[in-house]
Amino acid sequence: MAYFSKTSEKIMPENYFSKVKSITVRVCVTNCTGTFYITDLLLQPGSVATGWVGHPCEIKWVLDG
Numbered sequence: 001m002a003y004f005s006k007t008s009e010k011i012m013p014e015n016y017f018s019k020v021k022s023i024t025v026r027v028c029v030t031n032c033t034g035t036f037y038i039t040d041l042l043l044q045p046g047s048v049a050t051g052w053v054g055h056p057c058e059i060k061w062v063l064d065g
Helices: 056-064
Strands: none
Touching: none
């Protein structure tokens, strides 16, 4: 039986004022055969991973005040 896990991690640059230049994702698959697909990878700014993605009409509303 397959087991899927949802993981969230906070990524901080070594220097607080620098930008993240690259991210490496490593997947560990053991004791199985077949094809493995990563379907989604969500990167969000901020200190809390919410999983929320704004709809374009909501983004316009937020920017318009």
